[in-house]
Each structure stands twice: as structure tokens, then as C-alpha cells.
Amino acid sequence: MGRTYIVEETVGQYLSNINLQGKAFVSGLLIGQCSSQKDYVILATRTPPKEEQSENLKHPKAKLDNLDEEWATEHACQVSRMLPGGLLVLGVFIITTLELANDFQNALRRLMFAVEKSINRKRLWNFTEEEVSERVTLHICASTKKIFCRTYDIHDPKSSARPADWKYQSGLSSSWLSLECTVHINIHIPLSATSVSYTLEKNTKNGLTRWAKEIENGVYLINGQVKDEDCDLLEGQKKSSRGNTQAASHSFDVRVLTQLLLNSDHRSTATVQICSGSVNLKGAVKCRAYIHSSKPKVKDAVQAVKRDILNTVADRCEILFEDLLLNEIPEKKDSEKEFHVLPYRVFVPLPGSTVMLCDYKFDDESAEEIRDHFMEMLDHTIQIEDLEIAEETNTACMSSSMNSQASLDNTDDEQPKPPIKTTMLLKIQQNIESLEVKCLCQFEFFHLNKKRLSRESQSISQCLGHGNKIKKGVFLETFQSKQ
Helix, strand or coil, rough: CCCCCEHHHHHHHHHHHCCCCCCEEEEEEEEECCCCCEEEEEEEEECCCCCCHHCCCCCCCCCCHHHHHHHHHHHHHHHHHHHCCEEEEEEEEECCCCCCCCCHHHHHHHHHHHHHHHHHHCCCCCCCCCCCCCCEEEEEEECCCCCCEEECCCCCCCCCCEEEEEEEECCCCCCCEEEEEEEEEEEEEECCCCCCCCCHHHHHHHHHHHHHHHCCCCEEECCCCCCCCCCCCCCCCEECCCCCCCCCCCCCEEEEEECCCCCCCCCCCCCCCEEEEEEEEEEEEEEEECCCCCEEEEHHHHHHHHHHHHHHHHHHHHHHHHHHHHCCCCCCCCCCCCCCCEEEEEECCCCCCCCCEEEEECCCCHHHHHHHHHHHHHCCCCCCCCCECCCCCCCCCCCCHHHHHCCCCCCCCEEEEECCCCCCEEEEEECCCCCCCCCCCCCCCCCCCCCCCHHHHHHHHHHHHHHHHCCCCCCCCCCCCCC
């Protein structure tokens, strides 16, 4: 027997309301949560079309050969950034004007594996052996409204399709549980001078991978208690008169304890490394995760929190590098500094659900731009007044190791006030030639060789496509390719 997918009724309404407008097909993503017994789909979003594709897809003889996997996978990576802990891209859907044929199923299969591979490449964590490895493909015939739901094992590229049940349910995520925590980080990442072929992005990810092990091995307190990972998360909670646990609007406070000292019997070896610079991440990040309320396990809740911590830190670093490449900045003298704003986390509620989605906002971006980005990526309208800024924007305390002597010589009585809340700080120091970057999340960035930015801008704009439909999604393979 195949997997069962419990689907929010609004997802079914969304899919039925998609108008092909003369196109041969429309594809998109299915978003939700896996569990051992069944999977939950709480959101669907179509992939925004490229402008140059609009005319080609209107021809009735258009085939799925026109399905742009690269564009679809980039959209999936963008959407993945907007998901809090516990939510995943569970699969893909396609709505067509033709009856189901092998070509359609094969195209869906290729797209599903491409999406999973692209998203997984950016993660700092791996799926466990116990987790569900099946992902779903959904084909809907626009004329007959017939649904074909099948799954594939993502661990086996040669796996065959298995039939799956697709069942709708109202208010599916209206009582899901939320877990919130603030994690203080202090990460030092050396940039090796001998690994000149490594990009800054790759160096940083290698350093974050080492830090990720600390997060994975940490101790997690839920409402101040250490709970057995196999016990029910709602154990000990009050029950209603009907015998159901009162989980509606229930939020858990999570605290993370990481190991400070090695055990006395654990041997450690010091490594001396020649470095061209370093990356330092300091501060605090706001994390949120959500889990279904149907007998959730503690281990599943902790796992969702861990992955949100890792995702949000990695995403911010990646967005920083992308923004530097996208914006051509005049080169400054070595003694000069320039401040730049990095994104901080913004949450927005999902209508009819306790779940909140997120995005990353730069200081020079307006609330209207964030609203438009949600519309482009998720094809859902949000209200500006519903935007919730997770981190303080008042982080005016700015300092730099480059001007420490000046700070010592300053005799002014007036001192800068510390920020109300400490948020995330990123400082990258690259030998002598440097650029200081500061953001609302309190990032400082010292960047190497700004002359390459203008050279990269043309290829980046080609990656983004026309109309800037997908932003902040550029790969950085050539960021440090040459000195």
C-alpha cells in the first residue's frame, strides 16, 4: 500500500482555480510535512513563468520538453528558504490539457528528482535513515479533473512509481504546534590561503558544516525540560472534555545547550593553517519550527528546530554573497569603509493556519517589495500589516577591529548605545584590502577584490531571467575564481 497524503482543502481549491490560459501545462510545488504514518500538504504554489516562455507555451502542440527544469529548481530553492523548520518541498504537481501519458509522468519524475537534488545541495544537514524518503508527483487533467498521485524514492534514482492516496481535510494545520528559540552563535571560519580554487561560498559552507555538528549534538530543553526523544511532545498537557489534547495555538519555548569542553579522554589535535582571511559570525538568530498535532514525538520537534537553525544561518550567508554580486559597488580605498544592509527575518501567517512562512528583508526593501516577493514565489496574497519582523532593526552599535586604536584614543563622553536586541553579525576579514559591511542583523563583511563584481553582473542577470521574477537566487561558483 502506498503513502497517504492528507491535503488542506484550500490546496485543492487553489489547484482547481489555476487557469491554463491557453498554455499546455502549468507546474509547481507541493509544500508540507512528512511523518512516519502519512504526509501533510498545506500549501501549493505554481512556478512563475519566464516571460520568453509565455508565447511558446500557448501553442497547443507545446510539449513538456518546454518544461524548464533549471528555472523550476531555482524557484524551489527560493521557496525552500521561505519555509520554517518542519516544512519541506514534498513534491511537484502539473496541470495539463492532455490525458496522462508516459511523457508527462517521466517529465514529472525528472523534475521531482532535479528539485530534490538542487535543494539538498545547499543544506547543512542530511536526512536520517528512519525518515520518509518518498516524494510525491501529482498530475491533474484540466479537462477531466482526474488526479494521478504517485511517489518515488529519492534515494533510488531508478525507483519506479508507486500509487498514493490524495485526501482533502479542512483546517489541517489550524492546530499545529510551534516551537521558538533564540540561538546565540559565535563561529570562526578561517579562509585557507592554499585552497585558492575554493570560492568564498564554499569556504564558508565548509566552516558552517563543522559548526552544524555542534548544533546536531546539542541538548534541547523544551519549556525548560529535557524530554525523552521517543515520548509524546504533548505528554502532560491538559485535555478537553472530549478527551483531546488542547494543542490549539500552543507554542513551546526551546533552548539549545552546546558542548563547551571536550571530555578528558577525548584527544584533540591542533592544526596550523595559512589563511588569507576569516569569517566570524556572532550574535543571535530567531528560529521557528512547526509540527503536526497528531501524536507528535519529541525527536521530530527537536529535529525541526535543529534544521531551522542551520537553514536560516546558511541562507543569510548565501543571500549576502548573492547581493554583493548583484549590486555593482564602486571600489573604495583601503582606509575607507562602506556599510551595507543584510537581510533579517520576516514572518507572515499562512491564512487558516498556525504556521508562519518567512522571508529575508534588506533594509532598503519596502514592505511592499516583500509582499510582492511572496506573491511571486508563493502565488499567495499577503497583507502588509501581517508582516512580523523577528529581529530588531535598532542595531546602531557598530565597531570594527580595523579601527580599534581609534576607539581607544576617542575621549568623547558620548558612547553609542547598545542595540536593544543582539542579532546576527557576520564579519569577513580579507588581508589588507577590505570592505566593511553592516546590516540590520548586525553583519560586518570585509570583502576581497570588489573589482570582480561588475564582471559577474551580466551572467547573474542572465541567471535571473527576465522581469526579475526570481531574486536572491544566484549561484556563486566564480566568486573567488581568480585573484
